[in-house]
Amino acid sequence: MERAIVLAASAIGAGIAMIAGVGPGIGQGYAAGQGAAAVGRNPGARGNIMSTMLLGQAVAETTGLYGFAVAIILLYANPLLGKL
Amino acid sequence: MYQGIATVSGSFTKMGLLRASQEVDFGITGYQEYTLFGHELYLTTTHISIIVVMLALIIFALVANRVIKKADPNKVPGTFLNIIEYIVEAIDNLTVANMGSKHGHKFSNYIGTLFMFILLSNLSGLFGLRPPTADYGTTLALALITFAMIHYNGFKYQKASHVTNLFKPLLLSPINIIGEIATPLSLSLRLFGNILSGTVLTGLIYGLLPKLLTLVWPGALHAYLDVFSGTIQAYVFCMLTMVFVSNTFEEE
Numbered sequence: 001m002e003r004a005i006v007l008a009a010s011a012i013g014a015g016i017a018m019i020a021g022v023g024p025g026i027g028q029g030y031a032a033g034q035g036a037a038a039v040g041r042n043p044g045a046r047g048n049i050m051s052t053m054l055l056g057q058a059v060a061e062t063t064g065l066y067g068f069a070v071a072i073i074l075l076y077a078n079p080l081l082g083k084l
Numbered sequence: 085m086y087q088g089i090a091t092v093s094g095s096f097t098k099m100g101l102l103r104a105s106q107e108v109d110f111g112i113t114g115y116q117e118y119t120l121f122g123h124e125l126y127l128t129t130t131h132i133s134i135i136v137v138m139l140a141l142i143i144f145a146l147v148a149n150r151v152i153k154k155a156d157p158n159k160v161p162g163t164f165l166n167i168i169e170y171i172v173e174a175i176d177n178l179t180v181a182n183m184g185s186k187h188g189h190k191f192s193n194y195i196g197t198l199f200m201f202i203l204l205s206n207l208s209g210l211f212g213l214r215p216p217t218a219d220y221g222t223t224l225a226l227a228l229i230t231f232a233m234i235h236y237n238g239f240k241y242q243k244a245s246h247v248t249n250l251f252k253p254l255l256l257s258p259i260n261i262i263g264e265i266a267t268p269l270s271l272s273l274r275l276f277g278n279i280l281s282g283t284v285l286t287g288l289i290y291g292l293l294p295k296l297l298t299l300v301w302p303g304a305l306h307a308y309l310d311v312f313s314g315t316i317q318a319y320v321f322c323m324l325t326m327v328f329v330s331n332t333f334e335e336e
Contacts, residue, residue: 059274
């Protein structure tokens with residue numbers, strides 16, 4: 001019974017942890033929009049803008065990946081089951 | 085109620101080709117156990133795929149070396165030689181553009197190796213291997229190399245002020261120290277998380293679909309998760325390494 005409760009709570013927790021994906025989504029979209037505006041203003045600098053934008057997006061993605069790491073740990077390497 | 089659902093799904097799974105493959109496999113498997121200094125260790129999937137990637141890179145390097153040695157400066161270079169020249173030139177331009185012409189050439193060797201290794205590791209998912217970068221051991225090792233490079237160059241170019249800069253506004257020194265430690269952590273987790281999410285997603289989809297359908301549509305998934313995401317992450321890892329290391333060049 002206790003094991004079932006821990007497993008169910010871990011599954012729910014993994015789902016909640018993935019809400020962290022909202023932030024990077026907003027951030028990456030904003031960066032892409034600003035990048036598009038910059039290319040529209042100065043089409044000659046397309047390559048530079050592109051690489052800067054991708055770099056910023058990759059950095060913004062990190063927080064989402066922290067949430068993903070927590071979800072994966074809860075699902076496949078659950079530390080809570082050992083404490084029963 | 086539950087048994088009714090079970091029998092219905094059981095009768096579905098008995099229908100041959102339309103059956104979803106039973107096991108979802110994207111984990112790391114240990115093949116051969118061995119002990120080193122009293123620790124039980126395993127030869128895992130990561131080791132095997134990392135050896136395959138290394139062999140591919142070594143063979144490429146040997147062939148490239150032979151081709152370059154045999155090249156005749158008076159003749160037009162062939163296709164393979166052109167590709168090698170393009171790679172070398174692109175990496176040289178990248179390092180010089182990001183680290184300045186004074187220091188850039190020294191680092192193009194390391195950045196080129198890093199880029200090719202990470203790129204081939206990420207793309208190895210296409211060839212049925214489990215990507216070595218989807219194991220935290222690999223990415224942490226790569227990030228620790230970057231960490232060591234940052235602080236070696238920091239002490240080399242800034243001397244003692246590399247340490248005293250951490251305590252410049254004394255109130256912010258805990259944040260500065262945590263920021264220094266978080267650099268390799270976020271660098272390694274970014275690569276690891278991206279590639280692992282791709283591996284997990286493709287593994288789940290392959291386990292979910294009937295055998296017949298796996299021939300058709302996960303191709304789009306591979307194109308995005310392995311090729312696009314893998315290339316971008318390799319580029320980002322090298323880019324961030326260059327940015328962090330070149331930050332230490334500024335004196336004072």
